[in-house]
Amino acid sequence: KAGVTQTPRYLIKTRGQQVTLSCSPISGHRSVSWYQQTPGQGLQFLFEYFSETQRNKGNFPGRFSGRQFSNSRSEMNVSTLELGDSALYLCASTAEQGGYGYTFGSGTRLTVV
Amino acid sequence: AQKVTQAQTEISVVEKEDVTLDCVYETRDTTYYLFWYKQPPSGELVFLIRRNSFDEQNEISGRYSWNFQKSTSSFNFTITASQVVDSAVYFCALSAASGGYQKVTFGTGTKLQVIP
Numbered sequence: 001k002a003g004v005t006q007t008p009r010y011l012i013k014t015r016g017q018q019v020t021l022s023c024s025p026i027s028g029h030r031s032v033s034w035y036q037q038t039p040g041q042g043l044q045f046l047f048e049y050f051s052e053t054q055r056n057k058g059n060f061p062g063r064f065s066g067r068q069f070s071n072s073r074s075e076m077n078v079s080t081l082e083l084g085d086s087a088l089y090l091c092a093s094t095a096e097q098g099g100y101g102y103t104f105g106s107g108t109r110l111t112v113v
Numbered sequence: 114a115q116k117v118t119q120a121q122t123e124i125s126v127v128e129k130e131d132v133t134l135d136c137v138y139e140t141r142d143t144t145y146y147l148f149w150y151k152q153p154p155s156g157e158l159v160f161l162i163r164r165n166s167f168d169e170q171n172e173i174s175g176r177y178s179w180n181f182q183k184s185t186s187s188f189n190f191t192i193t194a195s196q197v198v199d200s201a202v203y204f205c206a207l208s209a210a211s212g213g214y215q216k217v218t219f220g221t222g223t224k225l226q227v228i229p
Binding site for chain 2: 092102103
């Protein structure tokens with residue numbers, strides 16, 4: 001079956017702009033989590049959605065938001081981009097709760113200039 | 114609170130050497146899950162293994178083996194006869210209940226370089 005699909009793979013944006021990233025989970029997976037990965041901070045949890053509801057949220061400013069659709073696809077939005085938002089954004093899906101292990105997508109590499 | 118510590122930031126080994134990646138975790142939960150993921154240069158995290166807190170049996174999968182010891186809160190990963198293709202960043206992760214839902218915490222990763 002198809003894996004977790006993230007689009008786009010690469011993105012370059014200017015400071016102050018906003019960006020939307022997309023994640024399609026594995027078919028049947030209802031939980032989608034988002035992570036930010038930077039060289040200095042490692043993997044930082046952004047939020048998790050399950051059945052269209054945000055279930056967990058990490059310590060990120062309100063500029064970072066997300067949503068999940070009825071088909072479990074998820075989008076993440078970052079408004080008023082800052083240089084420090086440059087990172088690899090990873091999406092992961094799992095069938096139920098995290099104990100079953102996550103399948104990650106290839107990520108979207110965002111560069112803010 | 115949950116915490117995962119991977120004290121080794123970078124390791125370099127010569128091909129065919131064995132290498133062990135350390136992982137120490139902290140959690141107050143009695144039921145939890147431990148994972149190892151591999152991140153090659155392409156960026157995608159690849160799931161390697163999942164272990165629950167009630168199963169302390171060591172596991173071997175080809176050249177990979179895992180040693181889970183609850184007494185020392187460790188879940189170490191050994192690659193036997195390393196190969197260049199093993200070069201990657203390896204993450205240890207812990208999943209335990211937090212506020213009624215499973216929360217996953219990742220370690221900071223260990224970058225492994227296998228030199229031909």
